[in-house]
Every structure is written in structure tokens, then in C-alpha cells.
Amino acid sequence: MTLKKINRAVWTERWPAPAKLNLMLRITGQRSDGYHLLQTVFQFIDLCDWITFHPVGNGVVSLQKTIPGVPEADDLTIRAAKLLKAETGCEQGVCIEVEKNLPMGGGLGGGSSDAATTLVVLNELWNLNLSRERLAELGLTLGADVPVFVYGYSSWAEGIGEKLERIDVPEQWVVLIRPDCHVDTKEVFLAKDLTRNSKSIRIVDFIAGQHQNDCLGVVRERYQPVKDALVELSEFSEARLTGTGACVFAQFDSKKAAVSAYRSLQKKWQVYLVKGVNESPLFSRLKAGN
The missing domain is CATH 3.30.70.890 (GHMP kinase, C-terminal domain)
Incomplete structure (x- = not known):
């Protein structure tokens, strides 16, 4: 999917970070590094966190409000934004505002989805021109579920969840x-x-x-x-x-x-x-x- 550039005027719009469901999950093995090999089917649901990106001129990446129990440096949106800057040399800054609706520890992929929305939207707002494939590769370093949120479509997944094949399933x-x-x-x-x-x-x-x-x-x-x-x-x-x-x-x-x-x-x-x-x-x- 090729997306046109987002106009700077939408910097302060709210962007969805949707939840996912695993419609099945089979564990087929384990790698030497401890990661489990699996087969799963991801489908999105229309329950979302909402993220707003506010441009700042000093190059700093920060959160408007931290999530209780999660230090700002560990927040996946912060890590995603800093990863983009390190990858591209981008000198712009951003203050990230997260409206958290997805429960933590619920199996809905909330943190991974927040990270993916940050990667995808800042890639556009900062005019970085990274491909969807490269964003998914960067996302994988943040978490095994991030690539499917970057990919953006229901998927049959294998490996540790990063090998994705588009699949259409009933929207129930x-x-x-x-x-x-x-x-x-x-x-x-x-x-x-x-x-x-x-x-x-x-x-x-x-x-x-x-x-x-x-x-x-x-x-x-x-x-x-x-x-x-x-x-x-x-x-x-x-x-x-x-x-x-x-x-x-x-x-x-x-x-x-x-x-x-x-x-x-x-x-x-x-x-x-x-x-x-x-x-x-x-x-x-x-x-x-x-």
C-alpha cells in the first residue's frame, strides 16, 4: 500500500493504535535464543488506544504523561520514536500523548500497537520515507507483535510472529x-x-x-x-x-x-x-x- 504524504496540518490529530486478537496460536518449537516458534492468525478489532503527536523544536522525544508503572525511557512509543531518529539521523523532536484504552497484560498487543502507530505516523510526519518493510524490521527489535501492526492487515503469522501473510477472515x-x-x-x-x-x-x-x-x-x-x-x-x-x-x-x-x-x-x-x-x-x- 502506497500512502501519500500526510500534511503537516495534521500533526495534532489523534491516531488509532488498535488491539489485535489471536484467532489461534500454536507453538511449534523453540529457538536457541529462547524465542518460541509459532503459528498464529492476527485480526484487528475496533478497540484502540489513541495517540497524538505534538512537534517540538528542540529535538527531544518525550511523553506528555507517563503510564503508571512504566518509566518514560521504557515506554514503547518513546523507544520507537528514538529508534526512527537513530535510523535516519532525524533531528526533529516530538511530545507524544497517549490515550490508553487497551488493558495492559491483556493479550491485545497494546504496547506493540502503540509502537507501530508511532513508527508509521512519525515516518510520515517527519518525511523519513522508510518503507513499510523497513519499519516492520525496526518494529521487530521492539517486540514480536509490532510487525503485524505495521503491516496493517489480518495475517497468518509464523516464525516468532514476524513472517506475515495476508489473510481475510470473517469480520464478526x-x-x-x-x-x-x-x-x-x-x-x-x-x-x-x-x-x-x-x-x-x-x-x-x-x-x-x-x-x-x-x-x-x-x-x-x-x-x-x-x-x-x-x-x-x-x-x-x-x-x-x-x-x-x-x-x-x-x-x-x-x-x-x-x-x-x-x-x-x-x-x-x-x-x-x-x-x-x-x-x-x-x-x-x-x-x-x-
Whole structure:
């Protein structure tokens, strides 16, 4: 996708950093450096963080407001902006304002999405002319999920998540529950009872209904709120875990059925009614602005 340059007048517009779902997740091996090899299917949902970029003239990269518990230097938007400057020699500065809506530790890719939006939008605002492929390579140094957000379309992914192939999947209504817990991704991947030798499948197998998540058993047994959410959501549709969780979701063919489940569950849970989308809201927004 070739995007026209963004006009400087939109510097202070809000840009979406959407959440993703893992519609399946198979762990097929482990590299010598500890990274796990996997197969997964990413789809975006229309639940987003929102990021605004304010130009500054002193070359400094800063956050308007830090996220509690995350030092500014560790924030992925800051690291992404500084990575762009180091890659290109850009001397411009930016103050980054993040409206945080995606729960941390939820398996929705919030930090990775924030980083990707920063890479993509600042590449345009700073007129750096880096290719989408190069942005994805830079993003991979920040996190394994960043490339799919840079790529911007539902994807079949392999490797550690960076080998992407475009895939169209049904854009269904989704009910998403955020259990009251934070899942430690590192703990899950270090678990001795985690399946690490799943047989590789093909896209056609996924389409036929093979959408297991190999992290599910580990997370369900270690995090009771996740287990409870899966049980209650499964009363309405097949309940699944995204990534390593903690968020669980179910897809619905009709908005009416999704709304019914949402209303029943919101009495007890923090729940979201969202729509699965194949094109990232970020790139839909970029195209609409040109």
C-alpha cells in the first residue's frame, strides 16, 4: 500500500493504535535464543488506544504523561520514536500523548500497537520515507507483535510472529472480557507444562476450524479469573484466549447475539462489545485522510 504524504496540518490529530486478537496460536518449537516458534492468525478489532503527536523544536522525544508503572525511557512509543531518529539521523523532536484504552497484560498487543502507530505516523510526519518493510524490521527489535501492526492487515503469522501473510477472515462481532488479573507472558512461556511441539498446520486447516491456543491450558490453571471468564463466556459462544491473555473473547455471527451476551456479562465483568476488522483502523484512517 502506497500512502501519500500526510500534511503537516495534521500533526495534532489523534491516531488509532488498535488491539489485535489471536484467532489461534500454536507453538511449534523453540529457538536457541529462547524465542518460541509459532503459528498464529492476527485480526484487528475496533478497540484502540489513541495517540497524538505534538512537534517540538528542540529535538527531544518525550511523553506528555507517563503510564503508571512504566518509566518514560521504557515506554514503547518513546523507544520507537528514538529508534526512527537513530535510523535516519532525524533531528526533529516530538511530545507524544497517549490515550490508553487497551488493558495492559491483556493479550491485545497494546504496547506493540502503540509502537507501530508511532513508527508509521512519525515516518510520515517527519518525511523519513522508510518503507513499510523497513519499519516492520525496526518494529521487530521492539517486540514480536509490532510487525503485524505495521503491516496493517489480518495475517497468518509464523516464525516468532514476524513472517506475515495476508489473510481475510470473517469480520464478526466480538464480546471481549477483561478478567481482573495481569498475565505474565514470560511466566507462561517459561512454564514446563507449556506445549512446545504442536504440529504445523496450513491456512486451510485454520479455516476448517483448527484454532487452538497452546497457551490456554497453562493460563487457565494459573489464573482463576481467566478460567471463570472462559466458563461464563462459553455459555453464549465458544470462548477463546487471545495471546497469553488475560483477555478472553467469543465471536458472534450477529450483532443481536453479541449485544445479548454483552448485556448479560457486563453485570459482573469488565466487558467490551467490538467488531473484528481485517484492515487496521490506523491504515483505514491514513487512506481516508488522503
